[in-house]
Amino acid sequence: MSSPRGEIARDGKDRPHPHPETSRLRSNPRHPAPSKAAPPVRPRVSLKTLLKVTSVAGGIQFGWSLQLSLLTPYVQELGIPHAFASIIWLCGPISGFFVQPLVGLVSDRSTSRFGRRRPFILAGAAFIVVAVLIIGFSADIGYLLGDKVGGGQNKRPMAIVAFVTGFWLLDVANNTIQGPCRALLADLTGKDHRRNRVANAYYSLYMAVGNILGFATGSFNGWYMVFPFTMTHACSESCANLKSAFLLDIIFIIITTFISISAAQEVPLRSRDRTTAISEGSEQSSHAQEAFFWELFGTLRYLPGSVWVILSVTALTWIGWFPYLLFDTDWMGREVYGGDPDEGQLYHKGVSMGAFGLMMQSVVLGITSVLMEKLCRKMGSGILWGISNIIMSLCYVAMLVIAFVLVKTDSLGHGLPPTGAVIAALVVFTVLGMPLAITYSVPYALISARIESLGLGQGKVC
Structure with missing residues (x-):
């Protein structure tokens, strides 16, 4: 992949506007331009360290x-209608919109x-532990607050x-921890x-490792026997199994x-280093009292066209991924x-069975x-991402076909489904692992490569 700085230099007309703070510093004789001062050479981080x-x-x-x-x-077992289950999941996109860029x-x-x-990574992990405890013990909490059981x-x-x-x-905790992880x-x-x-x-x-362990944990129905104290008057076997699984999650996240x-x-960023750290992703607004979202959307003016393409494709891709990720096991x-x-x-x-397919x-x-790095070097990151989105779309079509065939054969609700239908559904779940891996990594690498030279802040843009 060629450097974004090199692409800009080949055509002066397409050079993006410099960040306002960077321009102000360069035009002020009291503040020498960051490019004139030789930045300290940062030692290359080893692959073992990465x-x-x-691992988080x-x-x-x-x-x-x-x-x-x-x-x-589980939400349906608590009495929330299926139609309203997706409304609860709205927290993910909403908190992501506010929390991650902030x-x-x-x-x-x-x-x-x-x-x-x-x-921020440590704070996000602490919030995850608290949230998981509340979710796992929600039935017991409800019982203590007056819910009737049985x-x-x-x-x-x-x-x-x-x-x-x-x-x-x-969801707020997940969004708190993910942005700093990518920016780190x-x-x-560099x-x-x-x-x-x-x-x-x-x-x-x-x-992928977390998914394998998590879905394997979710597909096993006997965790309540490993943690027998999770069985209570308000928490039946399925509830105790969920509670036990989340206790394992707490151990793993810690x-x-x-x-x-x-x-x-990390090398701590000192206040007086902020102006020279712009090129490393630490951006300071020229107006200290400027509102966050005004500043965030003001930054969009300095993004080149290639970044807008990446952002647009990412948005459209996640419109496809979210319904699948939220209702895959429920669909099964x-x-x-x-x-x-x-x-x-x-x-x-x-x-x-759906959890097994996700594993x-x-x-x-x-x-x-x-194999990601080899695939990107051989095919190109953008082409690989495009192929993965086509495969994702074909898998969704296959899911529609499977459901349509089962309805036409009138086999639903009469015992176990045909083995062929179960195998076909598992194959679709398995194949979707390839485009999902690319969605999780390639867009972030493309963004980081294209905004590094603009000095807009890796954490905010990621």
Whole structure:
């Protein structure tokens, strides 16, 4: 991949406007231009260190995979109608819109002696632990607050309130930790775009490992026997199983966060270094009292056309990914097995089979992540990303065909579904691991390579 700085230099007419703060510094004789002062040579971060730093992605994704495989069925067990389940998941995009750029901007400017990114990663992990405890014990919390259990009671309003509170807090925590993690990789790799792609591939690999462990945990229904204290009057077997799985998540996120922040040796950004750190991603506004979102959207004016293409494709791609990620196991339980959350065991067997399919998907995601750098060098990052989106679309069409065939054969609700339909659904889940791995890594590497020379702040733009 050619350097963005080189692309700009070949055509002066297409040179993007410099950042306002950078222009002000260069035009002021009291402040010498950053380019005139020789920046300190930063030692190249070893691949072993990058491997340790990216391990936190495994802990994040472990909990995220448990969310995806278990929580949509669980909210329906608490009495939330299926039609409203997706409304609860709106927290992810909403908190991502506000929290990620805000945390990215604040971390860009942070002068903490612990570094710019690590304090936010640690805070995000702590919030994840709190949120997971609230979600896992939501049924018990609801019971303590007055919910009635048994006697045909299918709705537990206080448990729903506790669950939704914990769920939204968990999404805020996930968005708090993910932005600084990506920005930290850009900080550590600097202008070495190849190593940045490798770091993002490592990140995607750990996401695959977290997915494999998380979906394997979600597909096993006997965790409550390992943690027998999770069984309570308000929490049945399925509830206790979810609670036990989230306790494992807490252990995993603590371990991976410790490994990551101890391996990332960040150099603290001092206040007087902010002006010279612009080229490294630490941007300071020319107006100290300027509102955050005004500044954020003002930055969009300085993005070149290639970055706008990446942002647009990312937005359209996630329109496709979100419905699948939220309802994949629910789709398996309803559309393939023909079950209902409140009737019989067919639905729960379908959910477990869906979690198994997602585990196989994560294996493919991990393999693709290992091969990512070679694939990008051979095909080009943009072409590879385009092919992955085509494969994703074809898989979604295949899911529609599977559901249509099962309806036409009138096999839903009459025992276990045909073996061929289950295998076809598992194949679709597995194949989707390849485009998912590319979605998790390539867009971030493309963005980092194109905005590094503009001095707009890696944390904010990522």
